[in-house]
Amino acid sequence: MKTPFLSIAVLAALSCSAASAQEAPSATSNAWSQQAENALAVRKAQKLNKKRAKNVILFVGDGLDPTTVAAARIFDGQSRGEDGEENYLYFETFPYVAYSKTYTTDFQVADSAGTASAMMTGVKTRSGVLSITGDAPHGDCEAALAHQATTLAELAKSAGLSVGVVSTAEITHATPGAVYAHAGNRDWAADSDMPDEVKAAGCKDIASQLLEFPYGGGVDLAFGGGRRKFLPSTMADPEYPEAVGRRGDGRDLTAEWAAKSENHRYVWNKTDFDAAPATSKLLALFEYSHMQFEADRAGDGAGEPSLAEMTAKAISMLSSDKDGYFLMVEAGKIDHAHHAGNAYRALTDTQAYAEAVRTARAMTSERDTLIIVTADHGHTLVFQGYPKKGNPILGVVKVENEAGETVVYPAGDEKPYTTLGYANGPGTIFDGKADLGKGRPALTEEEALAKDYRQQALIPTGGETHGGQDVPVYASGPRAYLLSGVIEQNYIFHVMKDALGL
Numbered sequence: 109m110k111t112p113f114l115s116i117a118v119l120a121a122l123s124c125s126a127a128s129a130q131e132a133p134s135a136t137s138n139a140w141s142q143q144a145e146n147a148l149a150v151r152k153a154q155k156l157n158k159k160r161a162k163n164v165i166l167f168v169g170d171g172l173d174p175t176t177v178a179a180a181r182i183f184d185g186q187s188r189g190e191d192g193e194e195n196y197l198y199f200e201t202f203p204y205v206a207y208s209k210t211y212t213t214d215f216q217v218a219d220s221a222g223t224a225s226a227m228m229t230g231v232k233t234r235s236g237v238l239s240i241t242g243d244a245p246h247g248d249c250e251a252a253l254a255h256q257a258t259t260l261a262e263l264a265k266s267a268g269l270s271v272g273v274v275s276t277a278e279i280t281h282a283t284p285g286a287v288y289a290h291a292g293n294r295d296w297a298a299d300s301d302m303p304d305e306v307k308a309a310g311c312k313d314i315a316s317q318l319l320e321f322p323y324g325g326g327v328d329l330a331f332g333g334g335r336r337k338f339l340p341s342t343m344a345d346p347e348y349p350e351a352v353g354r355r356g357d358g359r360d361l362t363a364e365w366a367a368k369s370e371n372h373r374y375v376w377n378k379t380d381f382d383a384a385p386a387t388s389k390l391l392a393l394f395e396y397s398h399m400q401f402e403a404d405r406a407g408d409g410a411g412e413p414s415l416a417e418m419t420a421k422a423i424s425m426l427s428s429d430k431d432g433y434f435l436m437v438e439a440g441k442i443d444h445a446h447h448a449g450n451a452y453r454a455l456t457d458t459q460a461y462a463e464a465v466r467t468a469r470a471m472t473s474e475r476d477t478l479i480i481v482t483a484d485h486g487h488t489l490v491f492q493g494y495p496k497k498g499n500p501i502l503g504v505v506k507v508e509n510e511a512g513e514t515v516v517y518p519a520g521d522e523k524p525y526t527t528l529g530y531a532n533g534p535g536t537i538f539d540g541k542a543d544l545g546k547g548r549p550a551l552t553e554e555e556a557l558a559k560d561y562r563q564q565a566l567i568p569t570g571g572e573t574h575g576g577q578d579v580p581v582y583a584s585g586p587r588a589y590l591l592s593g594v595i596e597q598n599y600i601f602h603v604m605k606d607a608l609g610l
């Protein structure tokens with residue numbers, strides 16, 4: 109492959125941000141300047157909303173770091189035929205932004221359990237635990253019972269508010285689990301996941317804690333995946349009859365939920381979900397394990413709602429409570445796509461996440477509902493090279509040569525490379541098969557744009573890892589202005605608690 113004609117000088121100019129000083133003294137005629145002046149006027153007119161919030165909705169994009177946001181906004185714009193760079197994802201239009209430091213008390217690069225616990229309880233804690241303080245060692249039942257940290261859901265339910273939890277992951281997974289459960293180990297999802305000595309010491313599995321939430325009549329709704337943790341091992345799954353439940357104690361928690369009151373309902377497919385009345389207390393478990401990626405959702409046999417549809421149903425149910433509500437909505441599979449080294453599904457799930465936030469803001473008032481949009485931790489996605497503006501975000505790096513033609517701009521090994529890559533992961537540049545001495549495989553634009561393509565990664569790992577960078581927090585509504593600057597992740601809880609007056 110021939111290297112296209114880009115001089116060292118051109119590349120040097122691209123490499124730094126040296127702008128040419130050509131602005132006229134009154135520079136508002138340029139469209140860029142006009143747009144910036146408009147943005148300035150909007151911010152100068154912004155009034156601080158210091159009122160209490162009736163409702164708080166916390167959106168957590170699992171693994172939604174700043175690189176993923178930037179790539180997804182371009183992907184989203186390009187999916188409508190635009191260049192993409194000028195686009196904003198819906199939540200990027202929120203007036204207040206902060207940066208959240210995600211480390212846990214024992215890890216520089218965090219997991220979802222410790223980070224979700226920080227947001228749910230107001231204290232940083234260890235990785236791998238759910239809503240207990242860092243005083244308890246990981247996996248120690250007695251210590252976990254002695255060091256439970258009060259959650260926002262507990263405060264809210266005790267004060268008469270309603271509480272809902274929504275996730276595309278298993279509803280017992282780390283982020284949703286931290287809302288309603290306390291556990292010394294995030295993996296204690298069903299009784300069969302717990303060692304006998306843990307059960308004997310009195311610790312309850314995460315699924316049963318959702319059923320037995322002891323405040324204010326219990327959690328009002330829970331939508332997500334993870335039926336296997338709720339069904340006994342003697343019962344076949346309704347969607348995949350060859351699979352059985354994972355509970356060893358014989359309990360069918362879905363039936364127990366439905367039996368709690370006349371209003372309690374359990375559904376497992378989209379048709380029944382859509383038909384469930386807004387007055388019901390609804391447990392909806394759409395998959396045996398995690399729900400589908402947005403990119404694969406249409407192919408699901410039993411039908412699954414989108415994250416926006418689950419959010420809409422949750423808000424329509426919770427908003428009948430005159431005392432207000434707390435709702436946590438997680439896009440749990442952005443993280444799963446990243447772990448698989450598959451940027452396409454991470455970006456399409458981020459689009460679905462942005463649509464869910466748009467739905468929530470459209471159904472609520474900025475005057476009384478605080479919406480916070482953040483992530484638990486980052487990943488290792490990198491956004492690299494000098495692709496020309498409008499280059500497909502999932503494509504190989506291409507530039508314009510001096511003849512005005514768009515040409516592939518290869519790396520030092522003369523092979524094309526993609527704008528998006530991972531620092532580590534399964535899409536290794538040696539793909540596990542190629543001879544290390546031969547270097548990374550070449551790739552075409554067509555391969556790179558395929559839905560199942562795993563971006564090349566520098567460090568070969570079985571699954572791509574989390575990243576330790578800060579994650580953004582976007583906020584809109586009462587007391588949203590309190591989310592600014594660089595914050596510790598557990599501060600988010602204190603803003604929500606303050607806004608609700610709890």
Ligand SMILES: [Zn+2]
Binds near residue numbers: 171220443444447574
């Ligand atoms: Zn993860």
